[in-house]
Amino acid sequence: xxxxxxxxxxxxxxxxxxxxxxxxxxxxxxxxxxxxxxxxxxxxxxxxxxxxxxxxxxxxxxxxxxxxxxxxxxxxxxxxxxxxxxxxxxxxxxxxxxxxxxxxxxxxxxxxxxxxxxxxxxxxxxxxxxxxxxxxxxxxxxxxxxxxxxxxxxxxxxxxxxxxxxxxxxxxxxxxxxxxxxxxxxxxxxxxxxxxxxxxxxxxxxxxxxxxxxxxxxxxxxxxxxxxxxxxxxxxxxxxxxxxxxxxxxxxxxxxxxxxxxxxxxxxxxxxxxxxxxxxxxxxxxxxxxxxxxxxxxxxxxxxxxxxxxxxxxxxxxxxxxxxxxxxxxxxxxxxxxxxxxxxxxxxxxxxxxxxxxxxxxxxxxxxxxxxxxxxxxxxxx
Numbered sequence: 001x002x003x004x005x006x007x008x009x010x011x012x013x014x015x016x017x018x019x020x021x022x023x024x025x026x027x028x029x030x031x032x033x034x035x036x037x038x039x040x041x042x043x044x045x046x047x048x049x050x051x052x053x054x055x056x057x058x059x060x061x062x063x064x065x066x067x068x069x070x071x072x073x074x075x076x077x078x079x080x081x082x083x084x085x086x087x088x089x090x091x092x093x094x095x096x097x098x099x100x101x102x103x104x105x106x107x108x109x110x111x112x113x114x115x116x117x118x119x120x121x122x123x124x125x126x127x128x129x130x131x132x133x134x135x136x137x138x139x140x141x142x143x144x145x146x147x148x149x150x151x152x153x154x155x156x157x158x159x160x161x162x163x164x165x166x167x168x169x170x171x172x173x174x175x176x177x178x179x180x181x182x183x184x185x186x187x188x189x190x191x192x193x194x195x196x197x198x199x200x201x202x203x204x205x206x207x208x209x210x211x212x213x214x215x216x217x218x219x220x221x222x223x224x225x226x227x228x229x230x231x232x233x234x235x236x237x238x239x240x241x242x243x244x245x246x247x248x249x250x251x252x253x254x255x256x257x258x259x260x261x262x263x264x265x266x267x268x269x270x271x272x273x274x275x276x277x278x279x280x281x282x283x284x285x286x287x288x289x290x291x292x293x294x295x296x297x298x299x300x301x302x303x304x305x306x307x308x309x310x311x312x313x314x315x316x317x318x319x320x321x322x323x324x325x326x327x328x329x330x331x332x333x334x335x336x337x338x339x340x341x342x343x344x345x346x347x348x349x350x351x352x353x354x355x356x357x358x359x360x361x362x363x364x365x366x367x368x369x370x371x372x373x374x375x376x377x378x379x380x381x382x
Contacts, residue, residue, distance in 0.1 A: 001257045004247075005040040005223040006240060007199060010272060011056075012043040012072055013237055014227040018276055024056040026275045028063060033271045034228075035066040038260040039240070041223075043096060046072040047086040048079040054086050061090040068134065070094040075124035084131040095128050098138030098166065101145045101153055114149055118156050125160040136164035138201065143169040143178075147185065154190045164197045164223060169212060172205030172235060176215040183219035199223035202238040204230060209238035210285075214246055217256055228272040229280060229287070241265045241286045241318075249313060266319040291315070292323030295369075297332025300325050304338050327370035329363035343372065345379055355382045 011027050022030075027044060034042050042064065047054040061069040071086060073079035075097055087093040099110070099121050106112055112120070121137065128135045137157045142150060154165055167183065183200070187193055200216040200223070202209040213224050230239035244260045251257050269287040273280045282290040292315045294303050302309035303325065311323055325335050333356050340347070340355075347355065359378055363370060370378075 001251065002255055003257055003259055004217055004221070005197065005199075006038070006244070006258055006260060007041040007043065007070075007223050007225040008034050008039040008227065008240055009043040009201075009225055009237065010034070010227040010231065010240075011060075012045050013233065014231040014272075014276070015045075017232050017234075017236070018278070020277070021052070022056075022275065023052070024059045027056045028060055030228075030272060030275055031060050031064050031067075031069075033264070033268050035064060036261065037264040037268045038258070039067055040259075041068040041070050041094065043070040043072060043225075047082045048073060048076075054082060057083070057086040061087040061093055065092075068092045068094050070096050070136065072096045073128070075099055075120050077127065080124065080128050080131070093132065094134035094136055094164075095132045096136040096138060096166075097124050097128055098136075098140055098168075099124075100140035100170075101149060102141035103146065104144065105141050114152075118153050121153055122156050122160045125157045125162050129161040134163045135161060136166060136199070137162040138166035138168050138199075140168050141170040142167045143174040143182070144171070147182075150186065151189050154186065155192070158190070158192050158196055162196055164199050166199040166201050166223075166225065167216070167221075168201040169203055169209075170201075172203035172209060174202065174208065174212045176208060176211045179212045180215040180219040183216045183221050187220045197222040199225060201225040203233065204235045204237060204239075207235070209236070210242045210246065213238045213243055217247070218254060228268055229278065229284065231272070231276065231278055239285070241269055245286050245313070245318070262317060263319045266315075286318070287320065292320070293326050294323060295326045295328045296330055297335060300335035300338075301332055304334055327359075327363070327375075328368075329360060329366075331363070339370075339375060340379070343375060351382075355379070358382055 031042050044060045045053040045057045047057045057071050071083040073083040073095055083095050099117055106117055125135055198221045200213055200221045202212040217224055224243055226238035226240035228240055230236040244258050247256050247258055248262055282288050294300050299310045327339055336356055336359055337352055
């Protein structure tokens with residue numbers, strides 16, 4: 001079984017999407033929960049961005065144990081120095097630096113030639129390596145980069161001392177089959193790639209972040225980056241809880257394990273939602289409230305007989321409440337019988353047919369779910 005690293009960037013990339021930033025106490029609470037979840041690396045902030053973020057990185061790096069604490073920096077001496085100052089004296093730390101490498105970014109944003117980008121990248125890795133044992137280098141907008149240049153800059157930063165290299169789909173345009181093929185080609189082509197961990201960072205602009213991340217891992221990537229609940233710039237990042245559960249369910253076939261404590265998934269999701277103020281969508285995969293809610297009569301009949309007929313996994317293994325049957329105008333007789341029995345009412349088939357007929361008329365008129373009080377009224381009317 002191949003163990004891959006989980007790199008969480010909820011506190012950095014995720015926070016960039018918030019209307020209000022988090023203070024150090026809020027970030028620390030999330031970081032502690034991420035340790036309970038079992039993530040390997042926590043990117044806690046960008047020290048050069050503000051005094052508050054500097055203090056957050058300092059506090060978390062001093063107090064968190066059980067995970068590598070990572071800070072973001074640009075390829076600028078001041079940024080790298082501030083990142084080092086923020087984590088001074090702390091163990092298990094990493095710096096994450098990088099540059100954009102797509103033609104449009106190098107030309108329009110950086111105003112640099114490809115050789116100048118490589119030169120700057122090499123300098124930054126060497127400079128950061130004087131302070132940090134672990135230097136992660138991200139290749140921004142790599143999916144729109146040119147393959148030969150990708151190989152050139154990767155070989156250059158590896159030679160300079162990078163320990164992790166990230167292939168970033170910064171604007172979320174990657175396709176799973178293309179992402180997987182790119183990772184395979186890089187693993188086959190880049191000299192000395194075995195010296196580094198190959199990481200992937202996927203955005204969700206086309207709704208493919210989780211699929212891209214998993215495909216890249218299957219192709220040989222060693223680390224996956226994401227956020228809890230998928231929060232992040234624009235359409236968000238790859239949802240770490242989705243990746244964890246997908247790999248958990250397929251670990252025997254994929255040969256990949258995350259080592260995560262899956263029973264902490266639901267609590268981690270709720271913690272991030274509460275602190276960030278971002279409500280969890282009802283239909284969110286893995287952790288949404290509708291994930292284990294069953295309203296269709298056909299589905300309800302299956303669930304009553306065997307839960308796994310319409311549930312991909314037992315919600316209680318992620319610490320979530322058990323699934324529930326919701327009565328609507330689309331519910332069947334068996335579901336109604338089941339809910340009435342829960343309230344202590346049992347009927348013969350003929351009686352149930354009569355009650356069901358009244359139920360359907362009431363449900364059509366009501367146009368919303370039936371609650372306990374509605375069922376008692378139904379029994380009274382029948």
